[in-house]
Amino acid sequence: MASPTTPVPTAETRASRMVAATADSQEFRRPARTLWRDAWHQFTRHRLAMGGLTVLVLLILMTVVGPYLWPIPYNKLDYAMGLTGPTTTHPFGTDDLGHDLFARALWGGRVSLAVGIVAVSIAISLGTAVGAISGYFGGHLDNVLMRITDIFLSLPQLPLLLLTIYLFRDLLRSTIGPEAGIFVLIVVVIGVLNWMPVARLVRASFLSLKQKEFVEAARSIGDKDGRIIWVHILPNVLSPVLVAATLGVGSAIITESALSFLGLGFPSDVPTWGRMLYDAQNYIEIAPYWAIFPGLLIFAAVLSINYMGDGLRDALDPRKTG
Amino acid sequence: MGKYVLRRLLIAIPTLLVISFVVFAILAVAPGDPLAQFAVNPAIPPEVRANIRRSLGLDQPWPIRYVMWLTSAVQGNLGYSFQSKVPVFDLLMLKLPNTLAVLGVAYVLSVLLALPIGVLSAVKRYSLFDHAATTFAFIGFSVPTFFTGILLILLFSVKLRWLPFIYDSQITVSLGNPESVLAQLRQSIMPIAVLTLFQTATLARFMRSEMLEHLPLDYVRTARAKGITERLVILRHVFRNSLIPVVTLVALGVPTVFAGALITEQIFAIPGIGALLISAINNSDTPVVMGATFIFAVLVVIFNLVADVLYGVLDPRIRYG
Numbered sequence: 307m308a309s310p311t312t313p314v315p316t317a318e319t320r321a322s323r324m325v326a327a328t329a330d331s332q333e334f335r336r337p338a339r340t341l342w343r344d345a346w347h348q349f350t351r352h353r354l355a356m357g358g359l360t361v362l363v364l365l366i367l368m369t370v371v372g373p374y375l376w377p378i379p380y381n382k383l384d385y386a387m388g389l390t391g392p393t394t395t396h397p398f399g400t401d402d403l404g405h406d407l408f409a410r411a412l413w414g415g416r417v418s419l420a421v422g423i424v425a426v427s428i429a430i431s432l433g434t435a436v437g438a439i440s441g442y443f444g445g446h447l448d449n450v451l452m453r454i455t456d457i458f459l460s461l462p463q464l465p466l467l468l469l470t471i472y473l474f475r476d477l478l479r480s481t482i483g484p485e486a487g488i489f490v491l492i493v494v495v496i497g498v499l500n501w502m503p504v505a506r507l508v509r510a511s512f513l514s515l516k517q518k519e520f521v522e523a524a525r526s527i528g529d530k531d532g533r534i535i536w537v538h539i540l541p542n543v544l545s546p547v548l549v550a551a552t553l554g555v556g557s558a559i560i561t562e563s564a565l566s567f568l569g570l571g572f573p574s575d576v577p578t579w580g581r582m583l584y585d586a587q588n589y590i591e592i593a594p595y596w597a598i599f600p601g602l603l604i605f606a607a608v609l610s611i612n613y614m615g616d617g618l619r620d621a622l623d624p625r626k627t628g
Numbered sequence: 629m630g631k632y633v634l635r636r637l638l639i640a641i642p643t644l645l646v647i648s649f650v651v652f653a654i655l656a657v658a659p660g661d662p663l664a665q666f667a668v669n670p671a672i673p674p675e676v677r678a679n680i681r682r683s684l685g686l687d688q689p690w691p692i693r694y695v696m697w698l699t700s701a702v703q704g705n706l707g708y709s710f711q712s713k714v715p716v717f718d719l720l721m722l723k724l725p726n727t728l729a730v731l732g733v734a735y736v737l738s739v740l741l742a743l744p745i746g747v748l749s750a751v752k753r754y755s756l757f758d759h760a761a762t763t764f765a766f767i768g769f770s771v772p773t774f775f776t777g778i779l780l781i782l783l784f785s786v787k788l789r790w791l792p793f794i795y796d797s798q799i800t801v802s803l804g805n806p807e808s809v810l811a812q813l814r815q816s817i818m819p820i821a822v823l824t825l826f827q828t829a830t831l832a833r834f835m836r837s838e839m840l841e842h843l844p845l846d847y848v849r850t851a852r853a854k855g856i857t858e859r860l861v862i863l864r865h866v867f868r869n870s871l872i873p874v875v876t877l878v879a880l881g882v883p884t885v886f887a888g889a890l891i892t893e894q895i896f897a898i899p900g901i902g903a904l905l906i907s908a909i910n911n912s913d914t915p916v917v918m919g920a921t922f923i924f925a926v927l928v929v930i931f932n933l934v935a936d937v938l939y940g941v942l943d944p945r946i947r948y949g
């Protein structure tokens with residue numbers, strides 16, 4: 307996958323458009339075309355990506371607003387109603403303690419989606435910083451940073467995640483609080499173990515971009531390194547990073563669910579989708595719906611994110627802009 | 629070539645050292661005492677506890693413990709399990725075959741499935757088959773393995789009652805006893821299917837995009853211009869060239885499959901190293917945790933190495949400096 311080197315639509319398409327525009331009439335004026343508007347235009351034509359976006363927006367709305375609208379709180383116990391299948395009052399059924407699973411799915415979605423987004427923000431910031439510094443300054447610094455990246459890439463991810471979370475869970479729980487503690491821990495560990503691909507991507511783009519004339523021009527008018535990196539080069543690297551970020555959210559959601567599913571994620575009083583699956587395992591014969599709904603939600607979220615990422619990749623590829 | 633392999637090997641060694649050090653440091657720095665179970669036991673007086681600590685070498689500062697661990701690990705001694713008092717190495721060797729059997733079959737199957745799917749959907753781009761394969765691929769890598777596992781159990785074990793729920797490692801397979809072979813097959817189908825689905829999706833997608841990169845290139849046109857059949861153009865020219873990055877991906881994918889094994893072993897109760905690692909973590913069995921994590925790290929590093937070397941062997945444009 308070649309990364310776009312400049313954010314503008316390719317010269318030839320622009321030129322042909324300009325010729326067409328001047329030939330038509332002098333008064334004819336189109337709205338200014340920017341990279342992002344072009345990308346959005348392209349994105350809206352990708353049906354599956356738009357479908358993904360719609361589902362994702364719906365899911366986010368559901369989890370953000372849902373818990374306030376749904377009459378049953380997620381932690382309300384009702385032993386008499388334990389393990390009943392889906393009904394109108396409990397559309398997702400109830401668990402062994404009579405918790406309403408729909409309310410728990412709404413609440414849990416918040417945590418699952420938040421983990422995905424925050425963990426990826428950490429990974430992207432770290433990766434971009436390392437990649438930018440490494441690519442821009444080069445030399446020994448580049449060497450050292452890339453060796454570190456290689457080592458991180460050879461770490462056995464899932465075992466390490468399990469290990470750190472198990473070991474530091476209690477410490478963070480006692481210092482920041484049970485929910486926030488585990489949230490911070492999971493998000494940081496997923497972030498710290500996933501920045502490497504972004505760093506390589508950003509470094510490669512920086513290596514080619516720093517040779518370009520516009521960077522030379524910026525340096526000739528006395529711009530400092532920091533400004534060149536931040537204002538001149540970084541915006542050009544944004545689109546591949548954005549695609550990587552989108553797809554990263556999906557895999558972070560899966561990672562969090564996997565951790566919770568293995569019993570090493572959130573505690574049972576924080577019902578994330580993965581945790582619900584873990585709890586449902588032992589009741590799979592009598593209450594299959596308990597596992598199916600949260601599983602479907604994870605699947606729906608990740609699938610729509612993957613489709614969106616695919617659409618974004620097409621939309622941000624300047625070779626395809628039309 | 630030999631020089632190149634040697635150099636890669638020499639890079640692999642410090643990588644492994646660093647990884648083992650990192651894991652050891654995490655274990656050592658973490659709060660929590662591996663002897664916590666003795667601390668709550670009133671029958672063990674403090675001085676006995678101190679003696680146990682000394683006998684296990686736990687009274688030393690951790691950098692020294694790391695050096696001690698490393699010197700014996702190099703000699704194949706990974707210490708003893710706190711839980712079962714069995715050498716960690718033996719424990720790992722006992723569990724590894726179970727993991728490798730399921731993983732190996734799943735991986736070979738997914739490669740055999742993914743390559744033809746990828747080639748076909750690239751050659752017949754935007755056809756019905758391509759759309760079906762693309763949808764399948766997106767579903768394949770969007771469904772978490774633990775959910776596929778649960779769905780399969782629900783369908784084949786709970787509803788249809790065709791396949792057993794839980795993996796029985798006591799079955800001794802012998803070719804003279806067809807029943808045992810059948811039982812082994814029946815219990816392996818679901819874990820293998822789960823892993824195969826995920827891996828096939830990733831590989832097929834990659835194979836397709838590699839084929840698509842190569843199809844419009846000049847050498848393909850030349851091959852066609854020579855008058856060879858389209859079939860040969862695809863198989864002998866495009867497929868072989870597209871395979872190069874795919875082969876590396878196959879090697880690089882092995883560690884991911886091991887991570888998947890952690891989860892499938894948990895779902896189907898397969899007694900492999902993944903399940904061993906999780907139970908060791910839950911029991912604070914530090915030597916086993918260290919050993920199992922280290923095995924995972926060794927596998928990652930080995931297959932990275934294999935990927936690098938294969939890439940060099942297959943692509944003559946890569947030079948060894």
